[in-house]
Amino acid sequence: MDSHRHTGKVAIVTGAASGIGRATALRIAQEGARVVGCDVNASAxxxxxxxxxxxxxxxxxxxxxxxxxxxxxxxxxxAGPHIDILANVAGIMDHFLPLAELDDATWARVIDVNLTGVMRLSRAVLPGMEAAGGGAIVTVASEASLGAGCAGASYTSSKHAVIGLVKHIAYFYGPKHVRSNAVLPGAVNTGIGATADPRSRWAMERAMLAMATMPDAAEPDQIATVISWLASDEASNVNGACVTADGGWAAA
Ligand SMILES: NC(=O)c1ccc[n+]([C@@H]2O[C@H](COP(=O)([O-])OP(=O)(O)OC[C@H]3O[C@@H](n4cnc5c(N)ncnc54)[C@H](O)[C@@H]3O)[C@@H](O)[C@H]2O)c1
Known part of the structure; x- marks a missing residue:
């Protein structure tokens, strides 16, 4: 691994106060980038x-x-006019609420953070990346981008939809040298548990079936390494990819 692969670059990392975002901000900064981390949790x-x-x-x-x-x-x-890397990491879970038990507020907030937030920030950095001749956007999706068994209706919908956005950026802005890829983690030891505590017994029964084949939870840096690589020039021909980092869960 080239430990200086981001030297001279500027990177925005969302969700930097915890878990995968924190690990990504630390790794990309240690690899040479000037990192601008963001989070809604001021004290953390x-x-x-x-x-x-x-x-x-x-x-x-x-x-x-x-x-x-x-x-x-x-x-x-x-972050300034020249942003080379955007890591869309911030996200929230949905208490495993299945559709019939879902309230509008949970749906709105989960879609807002996991999808609309990614759209807003990606939209905001694109003109600068285009003007500078390119850039890399890496978005953290989820195992819940592939199937319905590991979350509720809102989270699963948001993480499926965000893949569409990732591919849209890849296809439309690839010719302008902006690459867009997704990382799909399985279980990771982070702070996301606050919005993952189940509020539906029925949903947990269904989720437990899907989780029967779930490998051990990863540590955040095991996801940060993949994000950093996708953001680097080493991945220069990788665009529109959905890279699982789930210990093989999706292969079950
Ligand atoms: N932990 C897992 O098992 C797991 C699995 C698959 C995917 N993911 C995804 O990984 C990403 C990171 O999650 P994590 O597990 O590190 O969780 P985390 O809770 O440890 O970190 C998420 C951070 O995002 C921040 N955040 C939430 N809403 C925000 C907003 N509106 N604006 C700015 N910051 C906001 C939170 O304050 C928090 O610090 C999320 O997109 C999540 O969906 C996590």
């Missing part, structure tokens, strides 16, 4: 900034909600 983001500083890693941290256009614009402005 400040903790991460301090942890990075203790490790000798500098990253700019911006408190921002990716579902809000004004906050997305503020984030992109903080």
């Amino acid at each position: 983001l400040e903790d991460v900034r301090a942890q990075f500083a203790d490790l000798g890693v500098h990253a700019t941290m911006v408190i921002a909600d990716i579902t809000r256009q004004d906050e997305v614009e503020r984030l992109v402005h903080a």
Whole structure:
């Protein structure tokens, strides 16, 4: 691995206060990029900034909600006119709510964060990437992009839909040298459990069947390595791909 593969690049990483986003921000910064991390959780983001500083890693941290256009614009402005890498990592679960038990607020928030937020931020960075001659967008999707057994209706829908957006960007902006790829993790040890606690007994019964073949949970850096590679020039011919990083769960 080239440990300096992102030297001279500027990278935005969302969800940087926890889990996969934190690991991605740390890895990409250690590999040379100037990282601008963002998260809606201000106190956790400040903790991460301090942890990075203790490790000798500098990253700019911006408190921002990716579902809000004004906050997305503020984030992109903080990163500057030339952004090479966007890692769309922030996301939330849906309490495993199946359709008949689903409330409108859960649906709206999950779609807002997992799909509309990715759209807003990707849309915001595209003109700069095009003007600079290219860039790389990596979006964290999920095993729930492939099937219905590991989440509720909102999360599964959002993670299927975001693959369409990833491929749209790949096809329409590939000729302008902007690459767009998705990483599909299986279970990962992160903080997402707060929105993953099941609120439906029926849904959990169904989900347990799908989870019977689930490998052990991964650590966040095992996903960050894949994100970093897809964002790097080493993956220069990879565009529109959905890369599973699930220990083989999808192969079951
Ligand atoms: N943990 C898993 O098992 C797993 C599996 C598959 C996919 N994923 C996906 O990985 C991604 C990262 O999740 P994680 O597991 O690291 O979870 P996490 O909860 O540890 O981290 C997600 C971060 O996103 C932030 N966030 C949420 N809404 C936001 C918003 N509107 N604006 C800005 N930041 C926001 C949260 O505050 C949190 O810090 C998500 O897209 C998730 O769907 C996770």
